[in-house]
Amino acid sequence: MALAHPYMPNSTPAAKSAMMQAIGISDIDELFEQIPADHRATEPIALDPGIRAEATVRRQVRRLLDRNDSCAENLNFLGAGCWQHHVPAVCDEIGSRSEFLTPVWGTPSSDHGRNQAWYEFASQLGELVGMDFVGLPVYSWGAAAGHAVRMAARLTGRHEVLVPDTLDPERLAVIRTYCGRTELDGAITVVLVGHDPATGRLDLADLRTKLTSATAAVYLESPNYLGLIEVDAPAVAAKAREHGAETVVGVDPISLGVLAPPSEYGADIVVGTTQPLGVHLNAGGGVGGFIATRDEERYARQYPTLQVSMADTIVPGERAFGMTLFHQSSYGSREDGNDWTGNSVYLWAVVNAVYMALMGPQGFADIGETILRNSAYAARRIAGIPGIRVRWPSGFFKEFVVDLTATGRTVAQVNAFLREAGIFGGKDLSGDFPDLGQAALYCVTEIHTEDDITALVSALTEAVSA
Amino acid sequence: MALAHPYMPNSTPAAKSAMMQAIGISDIDELFEQIPADHRATEPIALDPGIRAEATVRRQVRRLLDRNDSCAENLNFLGAGCWQHHVPAVCDEIGSRSEFLTPVWGTPSSDHGRNQAWYEFASQLGELVGMDFVGLPVYSWGAAAGHAVRMAARLTGRHEVLVPDTLDPERLAVIRTYCGRTELDGAITVVLVGHDPATGRLDLADLRTKLTSATAAVYLESPNYLGLIEVDAPAVAAKAREHGAETVVGVDPISLGVLAPPSEYGADIVVGTTQPLGVHLNAGGGVGGFIATRDEERYARQYPTLQVSMADTIVPGERAFGMTLFHQSSYGSREDGNDWTGNSVYLWAVVNAVYMALMGPQGFADIGETILRNSAYAARRIAGIPGIRVRWPSGFFKEFVVDLTATGRTVAQVNAFLREAGIFGGKDLSGDFPDLGQAALYCVTEIHTEDDITALVSALTEAVSA
Amino acid sequence: MSGPLRRYHAAVWDEPLIMEQGGPGRRGTVPPAPIEGAGIDDLLPPGVRRRTPPALPEVAEPDVLRHYLHLSQQTMGMVGISLFGTCTMKYNPRVNELLAARDQVAEIHPHQDDASIQGLLEIVHRFDLMLRGLSGMDRFVFQAGGGAAAAYIHACVTRAYHESRGELAQRRDIITTAQAHPCNPATAAAAGFNVITLPMEADGYPSLAALRAVVSDRTAALMINNPDDMGIYNPHIKQWVDTVHEAGGLCFYDHANFNGVMGRVRAAELGFDACMFMLHKTFGVPKGGGGPAVGAYGCTAELERFLPGPLVHRTESGYQRRENEAGVGRVREFLGNLPQVVKAYSWLLAMGADGVREAADISVLANNYMEARLLAIPGVTKSYDQLTKRRLEMTRFSLGEYTEQTGVTAVDVQNRMTDFGIDAFWLSHEPWIVPEPFTPEAGEAWSVEDIDYWIDVLAHVLAEGRSDPALVKSAPHNQVVGQIDGSSLDDPARWATTWRAYQRKNSAVGAR
Amino acid sequence: MSGPLRRYHAAVWDEPLIMEQGGPGRRGTVPPAPIEGAGIDDLLPPGVRRRTPPALPEVAEPDVLRHYLHLSQQTMGMVGISLFGTCTMKYNPRVNELLAARDQVAEIHPHQDDASIQGLLEIVHRFDLMLRGLSGMDRFVFQAGGGAAAAYIHACVTRAYHESRGELAQRRDIITTAQAHPCNPATAAAAGFNVITLPMEADGYPSLAALRAVVSDRTAALMINNPDDMGIYNPHIKQWVDTVHEAGGLCFYDHANFNGVMGRVRAAELGFDACMFMLHKTFGVPKGGGGPAVGAYGCTAELERFLPGPLVHRTESGYQRRENEAGVGRVREFLGNLPQVVKAYSWLLAMGADGVREAADISVLANNYMEARLLAIPGVTKSYDQLTKRRLEMTRFSLGEYTEQTGVTAVDVQNRMTDFGIDAFWLSHEPWIVPEPFTPEAGEAWSVEDIDYWIDVLAHVLAEGRSDPALVKSAPHNQVVGQIDGSSLDDPARWATTWRAYQRKNSAVGAR
Ligand SMILES: Cc1ncc(COP(=O)(O)O)c(C=O)c1O
């Protein structure tokens, strides 16, 4: 390499020859003696030469990115598994600190500060969901649900899980993957429980018929994918308990300033998303999941995650943070560990900790109330547009189903129209939930203003009459 | 205040009443007993109530900012005192580190790291300009020139400065301000020296007639405002020396990888801009200036700035950084100090240090060569457009004068046309330098590509023929 | 090399937990109030409202910020010298952070229509093409949120493949080796397979004969990395692949240790059906202390139809996401951690063919340089030291002899090295094949001066351990806090993963 | 208050100078190569090309980054507790940093036409209106790059004003007080005026009589701050203004100490012709260790025509910059540090009328709280302690008695306090009016816990100074480096503001 590369301090003749001399070689190729000749790549690397000039790289990438339209300059009503909330600037500041951004996981001796931040993540999340054993995050809500169901199967020795048929198809697909294939060991059968068309909530009668002594867990979300609050969750949990099944509840923690924590209505394992807690949409690359339970050994021993515990140091009065139950992870026990773990979304855990600390109890109460009211307000105004109805006009949080069937337009048509007006309309449900007709899932949060809703309503009005 | 404000930890009833109790007051107004009643504001503050929600504040400010068009999404050829160069991401990273961003100046005990960064700024800048005494930065190039001229006046006891008539009007205005009014003490008369219309460079003959025993300093820039390299600078400096005047040279340090440092051609005081060294345009809020001389007591004692010196600590082998010659500053001696100092652009000094460290000797050589060639290339191509000529087609660096007179269009008309094509044309010189006709100062740097020049040339071609 | 060591002390702020800070009524951030016209009725159905507020801290914004700034300063990571083996500690160019922080990445919703994210999809596609070039595979997906998740994709693809051939019930075995990363057996097991782990043999890898002995019509797949994390390359890997293929199994190349062989071997040319690259390791993407990460999973055209969806296709009317009908569905929601893909793409643009080749050269050169210097220190040996061929980008060392002589363990040395600004080194994945292992990896991003300094510190600490073992065994001394007392960590009565658990279990202790 | 003090140690990286690092051929950043068609001839005229490259370091990008990360960690600033008096250490909201970093601010060229920067001009205009509301002035400009530069504007405006009346040659005196910030006399002198400084009298400010004694037809202006930085408010300020006005002089209110009186006094209502606000102090803009800063200079309609241009006007066709024909030209290039104006505007939106009032209340309350606690510590006294009225946002304290008793000075205490994570406190501007002064300022951004902690540390250090003065006098001990030996700083043979000077003067020392 004639010219040194800025990313590689040793890409200079001086540095290389010093090292080569020290080990007594004259050609770097000598170092690759282990690789047999017939293993060598037949062609040189099929890439362009590197671009050393940062200005040029930046320009090329920016040119591509500038072809994207974002939710910053458009008005967005998409939610459905990834939600646009305000990200406080302090979250960005901390999440981009070099110290947190670049390291590998470290030890209590080297990375005390980051371990403390993780502990604060778990501690604060525990407060929100009302649980006192919390693992470090997993890849996503879907992954968390998948692991939780597998935990329940191991806990009960059973192999069936009941899930609502209103579940996010994306999340359901992940759960199905985690549940495995019946041909192989440990597979879990996913049984869908219907919903009550009048309420959009879980159909308790159907649940009762499907809940058996083979049921490892009932999985429930509140609010559910369609935004509706599962008011009968306590009854569901009670029923599950009667049958010796675990109750796994999935939540969006941003709702927990106004909604009761799942621990209070019978959840054994709580899972959910961490993305709303200070993480940008990131084209779906902001998702993260968590698992929380009561601090009971029975549950703790089933966690697939790593988790940090506060401990003493050998200096009196000092505290450190170390990994608890490391041995049961795949790092500790390979195939005998609980599922597996690895790189996850630990940087987001730091950001989530910052977010929860900024919000405090009042922040969560306020944001819950604002989302509740803003989404209800939007639903009311949308419902006022001739031909459009809101399928379940009350009892929801943040998201609600808008039914366009009577307008004669498809969601796709209406969304295309909105797009021209700089609006990203609600998620089209017509493919995944044909029974709902031409329905779209709208998401309204604290970032929306009255003007935004007015803009949406006028564009929608035009769209269905145009 | 009913609700606490996030920026004010003590804006809670609990915090305030704890303090009030401790000092024995029951109403905060009691604390303002010093202010006579008839001094009190007659009306409440004429501002809206505060907006506690960060999301709302951000939205409002963004809405305003989004109405700006920037040099990021347009193609920019404006220079003339503020230049668009690539800012390496590491400069942004370091410049936004909280530790550097928020503090006041501190002491050797508290802020060793930042003091070291300042020292590295001065040291590296000294290498570029070939001087070994360098002050902390001043507000701008104009301010640096103004101070330098005043230093020269104090050094020589004389009260006249010769400056080129091609000087940046913006900078000249600052120098004039600094030179004062003849009615008052210490005023310095600014005498303009003409330029040679054939070369755009200083007219040596005119200089000779104006240089007298009253001349405190000759101020010269190379390249000058019109981009031309003052090849006769050594002769100018020699002449000045003959007359007992100081030679003050202004430079853009980004040229100093290819151009000889002013120390080598007779400069006594070197001043210039720091903005090209890793600082964004910032709508003109990125400017900064520096002053550098030989490390001779005669000069050192005239600095108006603060400067850091490397010193020992009381622990053997350790180094610290402290202020040298503090006493002669306005902080130390009020009206008896040299001019004045205060908050300046010290954060940019840190960023400049990072920039110079990233660039190294080869980076400056390369960028100088690229700018030289890119600007010459652009000039050549522009000169190929019928009716347009480049006033001085060689011997320039980064900027050059494009003469549109023969096209029958004004610069304003052409620039308006370019604007529609997403191009910011060169700075209109027709107002400040009517002798140049309909001329514009174009700036081409390392950020420009062949495509950019092609886009400019085709838009220009159209503009002058449309 | 070997001047006096530099003074070092970690920043110590003695920072209380955020839950111990603040005061009643303080606000860190305030959400917007509801839209004015939104009314004031209680919109919640009865019985679902939270009654007790969560016991979160009440802290003002500047104090939250300062708390986490303190914690950041108390995190050494790559701000010290970090040659953390098996993780390829690279430089993460800050320009890529700025790019990924732009609205055009950060504020993209995954459900936006394809037309609105053409730039992003093009980057995904282009980067896929680049990885194809490096591996010879036919299609990459980025859904896996880490290397282990990519291994899991392979386990799922393996299920789908054999299911499609009606052989799944029979093909229950996944074969791996003791030196494969734990995620390979773990994800195989989590997907329902039976794991067969081949033990190491004299040559530093299991023998072909051992493989042959376990391969059968029950074989579903082989999951293996090569070189392993001792830097040993299995030269029979092509025969391994052939053997498994002959038996009807699939072969997965865990290419996490790609750094030393970039440009020199291509997974497809060795016969593999699929491979995995870690963008947060080999491709310059920051690790974030453990993600967000990307395990880029690539496979041959034959397996493409089993990939998790959606896939990005280039069409006449632009880039499109399309479901992959016969695929394994999802291993995670959405397309993956796309900001990391953007960063990796930008990194690879900057590195190019020559840069990647150079990086491989330098990382292997630097490892051999380290090895030479380290083995010259009394008490340091390496695994399989009879094998004289040059190791690739890592070498597994052992302090076994040293520990026997001094009682000072690898963990003690690791702790003590942090007293000199050296990030804790990596020991070894399970199972340990040498006693008291440690595994540095120099990569291409650390200067020879830093590498020398790392070695100097190690040598210094080992010398300290001989003259004053107690000093080393009680380390760290210049760190944020002293050595952890790990006795509570696995004790159900004392562990505490949350502050509320800690308070309950230590109620006598109370707040500080 | 008064629990045990927290452990503290500064990060110590023992970081060599960047000039001492690197190696031949290393690159930190690489500029783009010239455009291909640009040719290869030497484009420089003969004789102007640089012959010896500058002796800059050659360091790779990650190493430059890490070096400055180390230096940043070695900077305490506001990451510790910083109650640096006279500078109003406020919280700098990070949201404003993100806003100002957007291309729509950072990548704006000052010569862009007005139509392309309407948003920015509107912010300038709106913020001008807000400051008018706070001060009663009629127009603000933001060209001054700091508070001193705004004072300088005033000196220049004063010149132009008297010049316009043909009186400049006669009106050569600018009057100020010993407690006015040094920038007032210094900028007056730099503008060519003769400075008259009124000394302090028994009431904590110069008497009206003293002012009357110096006012004459030579009086050009009064430049003064009120309250001063002892927190003492001159209740006769209206008479002062009248007196100067009667003599034909202008009155300038250095409103840098605005924090305690925000919303309670308005400069125009007190009769002032002009005033100055520091955005980097009172308006939440970060200080950057000393700028970029803004001294917002505001004046009455009468003086508007003398302002430096260009001015921003609101017109029917949008916002426009226009030269100010009779104005003083420029004190600095362009409109000023507009990113800081954007930040201040955003801060003031968030604070609003209620927030600003609350901030004033809290900062005065907190100062009085501090004063009560500090004066209870043996050895701490305050300036003009016979004056019993409540001080405003600052109080000037003295350790004079304490120093006499112990030999431990204010600087010693300052140094030692940094050993506890407390940023070095401010002593006093020149001239000192009490011995061994120190001047904390709590402002509204520090919690009462932090204020208490600051006081606890001071009390602890003062106690240490009695029992072990040598410990305090040799401080700091937990900092990045030990106490500076300042003996070389003013010695021409030894000072060194650059590495090249240092090397020359210490050639025997050599590199470390
Ligand atoms: C060889 C190998 N494979 C797989 C992995 C797992 O990657 P991750 O932690 O991203 O899941 C690692 C992690 O270091 C590894 O070294």
Ligand SMILES: Cc1ncc(COP(=O)(O)O)c(C=O)c1O
């Ligand atoms: C009262 C007063 N006036 C003026 C100034 C000068 O401000 P600057 O340093 O921004 O020039 C200060 C600085 O702290 C000050 O306190």
